[in-house]
Amino acid sequence: MTVRFGLIGCGFISKRHVKAIADCSMASLEAVSDLKEERMADAIADYKRAAGDEKDVIPYTDYTEMLSNQDIDVIVITVISSLHAKMAMEALNANKHVILEKPMALSIKEADAINELSTARKKRVMVCHQLRFLPLLAKMKEVIADGKIGTPYYAIASIRINRSKEYYESAPWRGTWKHDGGMLLNQGIHLIDLMQWFLGSAEKVSGEILQKNMTKETEDAALGIVTFENGAKGVIEANVISQPANIGYALSVFGEKGTLSVEGPSLSRVSRWHAEGSELDIQELEAYSRSFDEQLAMYENLIESISQESSEPLISGVEGKKAMEIIFALYESSVTGQPVHLPMNDFSTLAMLKEKRD
Numbered sequence: 438m439t440v441r442f443g444l445i446g447c448g449f450i451s452k453r454h455v456k457a458i459a460d461c462s463m464a465s466l467e468a469v470s471d472l473k474e475e476r477m478a479d480a481i482a483d484y485k486r487a488a489g490d491e492k493d494v495i496p497y498t499d500y501t502e503m504l505s506n507q508d509i510d511v512i513v514i515t516v517i518s519s520l521h522a523k524m525a526m527e528a529l530n531a532n533k534h535v536i537l538e539k540p541m542a543l544s545i546k547e548a549d550a551i552n553e554l555s556t557a558r559k560k561r562v563m564v565c566h567q568l569r570f571l572p573l574l575a576k577m578k579e580v581i582a583d584g585k586i587g588t589p590y591y592a593i594a595s596i597r598i599n600r601s602k603e604y605y606e607s608a609p610w611r612g613t614w615k616h617d618g619g620m621l622l623n624q625g626i627h628l629i630d631l632m633q634w635f636l637g638s639a640e641k642v643s644g645e646i647l648q649k650n651m652t653k654e655t656e657d658a659a660l661g662i663v664t665f666e667n668g669a670k671g672v673i674e675a676n677v678i679s680q681p682a683n684i685g686y687a688l689s690v691f692g693e694k695g696t697l698s699v700e701g702p703s704l705s706r707v708s709r710w711h712a713e714g715s716e717l718d719i720q721e722l723e724a725y726s727r728s729f730d731e732q733l734a735m736y737e738n739l740i741e742s743i744s745q746e747s748s749e750p751l752i753s754g755v756e757g758k759k760a761m762e763i764i765f766a767l768y769e770s771s772v773t774g775q776p777v778h779l780p781m782n783d784f785s786t787l788a789m790l791k792e793k794r795d
Contacts, residue, residue: 518617543786649678
């Protein structure tokens with residue numbers, strides 16, 4: 438079985454998707470779309486070089502024309518955040534499966550519309566939280582689920598990175614609530630997704646944000662406390678103002694009988710692994726994580742889900758909404774000064790614009 442892909446958006450993040458499609462024996466890139474022809478040409482050249490295949494890949498400057506191509510099974514969306522939901526729904530309405538870069542949407546209503554349409558059309562949606570596929574993090578999930586750290590008490594997600602003034606000025610949509618959606622939605626969402634994957638459904642969120650960089654609208658730092666349905670607490674502390682460069686990422690889970698803590702750019706370094714009855718060669722698993730292609734594993738998971746019509750991908754639209762909703766609740770709490778209970782009926786990042794609140 439070969440699943441045929443079309444890619445919308447040939448910018449920086451698309452390179453990992455192109456490589457994953459090229460490396461996947463069950464996948465083929467059929468078409469790409471971008472407003473800039475040179476970026477499409479680069480993406481096609483990258484694919485041919487990685488796949489060792491000179492087959493024709495069709496370039497479309499108008500992505501809606503690509504959606505009507507009956508030779509495409511899955512649409513990959515790697516454009517700016519504000520277009521994610523619109524393009525995902527258009528692809529679903531064209532009877533395509535969808536791989537959707539995070540965040541899946543910039544409002545609750547958009548995320549719900551994607552999921553409802555996915556169900557109605559019987560098409561898969563995969564949201565790109567690919568870190569779940571890393572063996573070390575999958576093992577962490579297994580150890581917690583098997584009760585080897587006892588009752589989980591709390592977790593800490595730490596994001597301490599640097600995004601320069603030049604980073605935001607290089608693309609005018611970056612750092613805007615309307616088009617980008619916020620620092621947590623872009624730089625912090627992977628760790629928040631893992632936290633809720635480990636601890637279960639969130640029930641309540643309290644949060645505050647700090648915004649000092651006047652070259653952009655969105656937050657420079659965010660602090661949050663999440664209460665989960667099982668009584669566990671989650672602490673979120675994130676910033677993009679660590680000087681002079683990234684400190685990094687860390688995720689720790691503290692339980693009745695154990696503590697699991699990982700850190701590093703892909704959370705592949707173990708700083709503490711104490712779990713009752715968990716036999717683990719940490720050095721071996723760390724090495725495996727460093728050489729593991731989680732992006733390829735994500736594509737293979739989607740293809741398996743498509744071939745087995747009864748199964749959902751690991752990060753379906755329903756799963757992809759969970760971390761997004763926690764972040765939305767933190768944002769709303771930062772405005773109202775009150776805890777926000779989940780599920781949320783509605784929220785849009787447009788609500789964070791000062792002129793909307795005044």
